[in-house]
Amino acid sequence: MASVSEAKSLVLDRITHRFASGTMAVSDINLDVKGGEIIALLGPSGCGKTTLLRIIAGFIGQSEGRVIIGNDVVDALPPNRRAVGIVFQNYALFPHLSISENVGYGLAARGVDKATRNKEAQRLLDMVQLGPFGERLPRQLSGGQQQRVALARALAIKPSILLLDEQEALSMADRVAVLSHGHLEQFGTPSEIYDQPQTLFVNTFVGTANRVTGTVIATDADGVKVALDAGGEIIARAPKPVRASDKVIVCLRPEHLTFVSDDSGFAGEIGMALPLGATVVHEIKAKDGSSIKISQARTGGTPLREAGTPVRVAPLAPGLATVFPQ
Template sequence: MELALSDVRGHSLDLKGIGHAFGATVALDEIDLTVAAGELIALLGPSGCGKTTMLQIIAGFLRPSRGEVRFDGARVEHIPANRRRIGMVFQNYALFPHLTVFENVAYGLRARKRPNAEVAAKVEQMLGLAQMAAFARRLPGELSGGQQQRVALARALAIDPGLVLLDEPFSALDKNLRLDMQIEIKSLLKTFGVTSIIVTHDQEEALSMADRIVVLNKGRIEQIDSPDALYDRPASLFISSFIGHTNLLRGTVTDADRVQLDAGPEIDLGRSVQRRRGTPVTLSVRPENIAFGAERPGAIPVTIRATVPLGAVSVTEGVTASGEAVKVSRARAAGIAKAQAGDTAWLAISDVSRVSIFSTPIDDVSKHQQRSV
């Protein structure tokens, strides 16, 4: 079925100097963000970092203490939520339980007093896109979680919004269904060309869905980047351990391009580490950037603790002489000799250009690292 979606256009969004306090709690501080029309942004960060507050300010449910919100260049702080052309999808779907699927999707159009024929055509189109046409007469209580989520999205899109805001939309779904829904909803939002902001504290969800990810920490933006750039070039130790898994290795700068690891070897990083000799540093090395090798200069000796198969890869954890845990991930090919617990092995960094260097002490991020494991 060919659909005329070309006239649907997403808003561009600008936040400038946004700050918000609830009494003494500063929820957001100096937020600057520009989102292009049609872009899909993920707001990612630990619990309490200000994600929902930011979404509510964009939606118009909350007036910021400070700063500007612009849609297509025009300020909107004075415009109430129901006049902002916004589609919302919440964690618990928030469907009206006493209304059929059809009437749920029709709700925003009826509130806007659209003629019956237009409502019927639009609802049919939306339910078709969401693959829920066959369920139009059911009540929300007669649907699965994933089906309810599709209806919630159809309802949000029915009013031709300029901006769709999704707050933890998949958290009530089980893990298998989640990935399917992430792919489905991303493709639906992209088909529409609508600008979308999805709030999540699940980094995999942010990586799989977003064009760009905004990482919030304690009310501030730590980094805004594409999923690949966040993963490969994290701006802080916090981000390196919050996005994906990583190994944090302590060391000391010994030369312009060298770091002596507490774990044993001196590592030549092949570039200036931009810190003075004697500076304590933490290196972040991804598990897929470490390989088993032979005893040679630069190799890190470890005692193997365990190997766990994780579907396509297997992850082996070893412990260095300095007591640091190091994870190595490998494609789980048949015939790979399994390292036995208690064995000594030598680990080598495969690509030093993909090692990130930070001055922050590990203690500052250890809490987040525990969360991500």
């Protein structure tokens, strides 16, 4: 979800939508997007991403809440008056129109003369590196090329808000909204989402995370001390309050772990080693039967650890592990 030409802010105020069947699609979504900010909606299939985009664009009227673009509440406006461009998951190109006509369709619907819209369509096709393909039909292009045509068509109307459905936006997003079952799990920068997940879902959905169980020993200013069921202790961060004796789930990212020679962390043995170019992934079998993966940079000449080798593993620094109540 990205703001573009003459970018305006976007506020979703308590957006809730129920389908006619009674199924809850999205529930109490609150987002405040600044003009010019790039926002990625992230979540599994069926989490409510597309429904939310359609509500913003005006194709669906939400059950509750308000959509505010700039200073205007746009709930009563039809899609063609919201200055919102959208690139659908399946691109939704008109199969009987040429590529140039597809790009200029929105301009034609707004009464722009043919010469002007043809010139603008050509400019946009040149921008997405499809200049020579204007007279072709959509079926004569690859999937990636059709995606670029859909993007050019969305940009042709000079939208204040550009919505991209199922696009690779995470790498360029200023902030990320993670959805699950219609609920907003977390809204923050990519670094915050990855390094400081606020829920177990975010921690395990974004990136890779090992999950082990344990019991809280104590909490203090340094973090939460946890006795792992696999043996050993670690210091972790806790997004939600936990108390001594609470049973918890501990999440550890493979790249946040390292082999140690002291008695910190927990003990296990090498199950397997998998070299992946510049990195190597070791699978560690812990004493309680759980399996932990550790990812490390692979330096030249470093031998792989053999299966069955006893090892001890710990986080690179206190607080890199995250605990959540069971």
